[in-house]
Amino acid sequence: MVKRVSDAVKRRLPRYYRRLLSLDEAGTESVSSKELGALLGLTASQVRQDFNLFGGFGHQGYGYPVNKLREALEEILGLKRAWKMVVVGAGNIGRALAGYGYLGGDAFRVEALFDVDPAVIGTQVHGLTVKSADEMVSFINENNIDIAILTVPQEVANKVAHLISSSAVGAILNFAPVKLDAQENGPIIESIHIIDTLMSLTYQLSAKNITKPR
Amino acid sequence: MVKRVSDAVKRRLPRYYRRLLSLDEAGTESVSSKELGALLGLTASQVRQDFNLFGGFGHQGYGYPVNKLREALEEILGLKRAWKMVVVGAGNIGRALAGYGYLGGDAFRVEALFDVDPAVIGTQVHGLTVKSADEMVSFINENNIDIAILTVPQEVANKVAHLISSSAVGAILNFAPVKLDAQENGPIIESIHIIDTLMSLTYQLSAKNITKPR
DNA sequence: TAGATTGTTAATCGATTAACAATC
DNA sequence: TAGATTGTTAATCGATTAACAATC
Numbered sequence: 170m171v172k173r174v175s176d177a178v179k180r181r182l183p184r185y186y187r188r189l190l191s192l193d194e195a196g197t198e199s200v201s202s203k204e205l206g207a208l209l210g211l212t213a214s215q216v217r218q219d220f221n222l223f224g225g226f227g228h229q230g231y232g233y234p235v236n237k238l239r240e241a242l243e244e245i246l247g248l249k250r251a252w253k254m255v256v257v258g259a260g261n262i263g264r265a266l267a268g269y270g271y272l273g274g275d276a277f278r279v280e281a282l283f284d285v286d287p288a289v290i291g292t293q294v295h296g297l298t299v300k301s302a303d304e305m306v307s308f309i310n311e312n313n314i315d316i317a318i319l320t321v322p323q324e325v326a327n328k329v330a331h332l333i334s335s336s337a338v339g340a341i342l343n344f345a346p347v348k349l350d351a352q353e354n355g356p357i358i359e360s361i362h363i364i365d366t367l368m369s370l371t372y373q374l375s376a377k378n379i380t381k382p383r
Numbered sequence: 384m385v386k387r388v389s390d391a392v393k394r395r396l397p398r399y400y401r402r403l404l405s406l407d408e409a410g411t412e413s414v415s416s417k418e419l420g421a422l423l424g425l426t427a428s429q430v431r432q433d434f435n436l437f438g439g440f441g442h443q444g445y446g447y448p449v450n451k452l453r454e455a456l457e458e459i460l461g462l463k464r465a466w467k468m469v470v471v472g473a474g475n476i477g478r479a480l481a482g483y484g485y486l487g488g489d490a491f492r493v494e495a496l497f498d499v500d501p502a503v504i505g506t507q508v509h510g511l512t513v514k515s516a517d518e519m520v521s522f523i524n525e526n527n528i529d530i531a532i533l534t535v536p537q538e539v540a541n542k543v544a545h546l547i548s549s550s551a552v553g554a555i556l557n558f559a560p561v562k563l564d565a566q567e568n569g570p571i572i573e574s575i576h577i578i579d580t581l582m583s584l585t586y587q588l589s590a591k592n593i594t595k596p597r
Numbered sequence: 598t599a600g601a602t603t604g605t606t607a608a609t610c611g612a613t614t615a616a617c618a619a620t621c
Numbered sequence: 622t623a624g625a626t627t628g629t630t631a632a633t634c635g636a637t638t639a640a641c642a643a644t645c
Contacts (some may be wrong), residue, residue, distance in 0.1 A: 415625085415627090416626075416627075417626080427626090431627065431628065432628090432629085435627090435630095439628065441627050442626080442627070443626050443627040443628070444624070444625045444626050444627075445625080446625090446626065536639075578626075
C-alpha cells in the first residue's frame with residue numbers, strides 16, 4: 170500500500186511540516202492543496218500527490234485539516250519522540266550546533282561533544298564538557314545515540330566517519346565538504362555542504378553578470 | 384550555444400569542482416567520465432552530458448585533463464575572484480560562519496558581522512567587531528558586498544531579508560528555517576535548512592524501523 | 598443544492614541512461 | 622594500429638502537471 174517515496178518527496182516533507190506547524194500555531198483550521206502549494210512554491214497537484222503517498226488526509230470541498238495533517242507529518246517524520254545526538258568535532262560549526270535547540274520543541278538533543286585536541290577536551294561548550302574522541306564509540310553505544318553530527322576537518326572526515334560507522338549509531342549528518350564512503354548496512358548519511366551552496370551562489374552571480382550586468 | 388543549466392546540474396558543479404581539486408592536488412593528470420562518475424556516484428553519461436553543457440573539455444581515448452577542467456570549473460563557478468560577504472545575526476551559527484575560511488583558498492571573505500543586541504554589538508568574533516544592524520545596508524552598499532549570510536531567528540528572518548534586499552547585495556544565503564519571499568529583481572536566494580536535513584534523517588530512521596527493525 | 602476540492606488516472610515534461618559513430 | 626573514451630543523439634525512466642469523476 171505504501172508507495173515508494175522519492176528523494177524529492179523526502180526533501181519536501183520537512184517543508185510541509187514547518188509550514189503546517191506555523192499555520193496550526195496561527196489557528197488556521199484547514200488549508201487546500203492550492204493554498205499550501207502557493208505558500209511553498211508547488212502546484213496543487215504536487216501537494217495532493219505527495220500527501221496521498223501516506224494516506225487520504227483531505228476532504229473534498231474542504232481541503233486538509235491543518236492540525237490533523239501536522240500530527241500525521243509529525244508521526245511520519247518521527248518527531249513524536251526525542252532523538253539523541255552527538256557532535257563530533259568541536260570547531261566553529263560543531264560548537265554552534267552543540268547549542269542546537271529545535272524550534273522550541275524537543276525532538277533533537279545533543280548529548281555530547283567530542284574532539285581530539287587536548288587543549289579543547291575538558292572545556293565547556295553550551296553546558297557540555299568536551300569529551301575525548303577516544304570515548305566516542307563507547308559513549309554512542311552506551312547511550313543509544315541516534316545521530317552523529319560530523320564537523321571535523323575534511324582531511325580526517327572519512328576516517329572519523331568509518332569509526333562512527335563501527336558504532337551502533339543510526340545516522341550521520343555530515344558537514345565536512347567531502348563525500349563520505351557509504352558503508353554496507355552502515356548508518357544513513359546526509360550531508361550539508363555549505364561551501365557547495367556558496368559556490369552555487371557565485372555560479373549564479375557570475376552567470377547572471379554575463380547576461381545581465383548590474 | 385550555452386544550453387540551459389538545470390538545478391540538478393547546478394548542484395553537481397561544486398561537487399565536480401571539489402573532486403577535481405583534490406585529484407589535481409594529488410597530481411592526477413587525466414580522469415575519464417567513468418572514473419569521475421564512480422567517485423561521485425554518477426554515471427559516465429551524466430558526467431559527459433554535464434561537462435558538454437559548457438564546452439568540450441575531453442579528448443577521445445584519453446578522458447579529461449584534470450588541471451584544465453579544474454581551471455574551467457573555477458572560472459564557471461566564479462572562484463577566480465574574491466567574494467565579499469557579511470553575516471547578519473551573531474548567534475551560534477552566525478559566529479561560526481564569521482570564522483569561515485574557504486578550504487585554504489580565498490574566494491570567500493567575511494567583511495562584517497551584524498546584530499541587533501546591544502550586549503553583543505561591539506564584541507569581538509574571529510577578529511571582527513560586531514556592528515549594529517542599523518549600519519548594515521549602508522555598509523553593504525559602501526563596501527560592495529556580494530553575499531549576505533542570514534542567521535537571524537526565524538521570526539524576523541523575512542523582515543531582515545527584506546531589509547537586505549533593499550541594498551545592492553547580489554545574493555542571500557539563508558540559514559533561517561523559513562522560506563524567504565523572493566523579490567522581483569532582488570538578490571538570488573539559496574537556503575540551508577539544517578533542521579530539514581535532520582528531519583529527513585529521522586524520517587528515514589523511522590521508516591527503516593518499520594520495514595527492518597534493529 | 599451548488600461550489601469547492603479531493604484522490605487518482607492519464608499526459609507531459611525533463612532528466613538520466615544507453616548507444617554508437619567519431620577520433621585520439 | 623587497436624583500444625579507449627569522448628561528444629552527441631536516441632531511448633528510457635521518473636517526476637511533475639493536467640484532467641476529471643467522486644463527493645463533501
